[in-house]
Amino acid sequence: MYPSRFSYEAPDTVEEAIELLRRGQGEAKVLAGGQSLLPMMKLRFASPGTLIDINNIPGLDYHRADSDGTYRIGALCRHAQLEKSPDLAASQPTMAAAAHTVADPIVRNRGTLVGSICHADPQGDWASVMISLGASVVAKGPTGVRSVAVADFVSGPFQTVLASDELAVEAVVPAPVGVRAGGYLKLERRVGDFATAGVAVSVEFSGSSVARAGIGLTGVGSSTINAAEAAAALVGGSLSETDIAAAAELAAAASRPRSDHRGSESYKRHIVATFVSRILTSLQLSTQEVA
């Protein structure tokens, strides 16, 4: 299978890439890892006139914490870099739990976190994780830079609010209010398959009480779901069984799954509730151990 014809540009700077996007007038697509874009082009679901390969732009492959705890992931940071990072789990437990569940090991060598968010596949893992963390995407365009919360960035299935002349240069996870904890659970039929359902939960503790919480749902709606009400049920409490049950029920209610070959609607809702409760119970146990 071949993609339809396109012209290919490989700029060396972000500015050049943005200029090429501007000239592309909506017909240009950015190529980072290409692990979703190229298959879509081969299947002719996408046929951009121009591909702008950003892999030659130096300095975009980072993931690092600022001194205040803000975490930044550059546009060329591959899933495998996150998966193999020895200190990610300490500062970003939800990300560390998700990194090894994305696709398969070979795809993770090339695919990128920022690319996954921009692809906005409702079954993509990273958008849920980033929503649970209250993260944003930094978009650079001809007129300047703006930062958009991932929850608002993803506007529908395979749709984002990124303008056709903007390049997503990094994802930014804000510094935690207190101590960050979290997890990601994904049910897949086999390794490398898309999620039947996936749940990302991030919690920030101030002492033993929850100062901030976020829950993102993968693969149970026409786009990534921000289960804000479920997360709000946790804030101010200390992950009591009642709070966990309430959050699980609200998350299941927020999901909008469809019955398909991966499972029925009610089964998927049940998975969402179970995963929310499982992650939160494990956090409750680990905080008890610390105390």
Add this chain to the structure above:
Amino acid sequence: MTSLFSEVTPEAANEVAVKRITVGINGNKRTVDVEPRLLLAHLIRQGFKLTGTHTGCDTTNCGACTVLFDGVPAKSCTVLAVQANGHEVTTVEGLASASELHPVQEGFKDEHGLQCGFCTPGMMLTAKALLDENPDPTEDEVRWALSGNLCRCTGYQNIVKAVLGAAAKLREQNGAS
């Protein structure tokens, strides 16, 4: 310059600029003109005539087309040939020396790590990259590393044994040298 592979570079393609690229393939630098939409897997197979790289699913699932891209496993059906410009690509043909099989190849031979052999080149390259990074993997680590390469014959048991055997052999060689 004649077209490398006529199916993707017919005369009508002239509207899209052909790109000149230089690719390191198993240690040899090759300079070729390619249409941007040519996939790395097809450059390797039809362009360089290295047919050890197999294309299976063509949809980024099976891993049969796995090559090492600067030493890191990549599915060559999901990389454009132009993206390999200035990079080193290793295919299964680059594993053995003129006189000797690579220990990973020895391992597959010794442990009967293949039946039909279609997935084997990809399996071996992924295994080589694993052993380069982790010379003494556990069985779980081998299974995890190979989870992006599908085999429909063996049930994986002998493939895992082959990789563990190759690891032991490599450690012995490196310890002895």
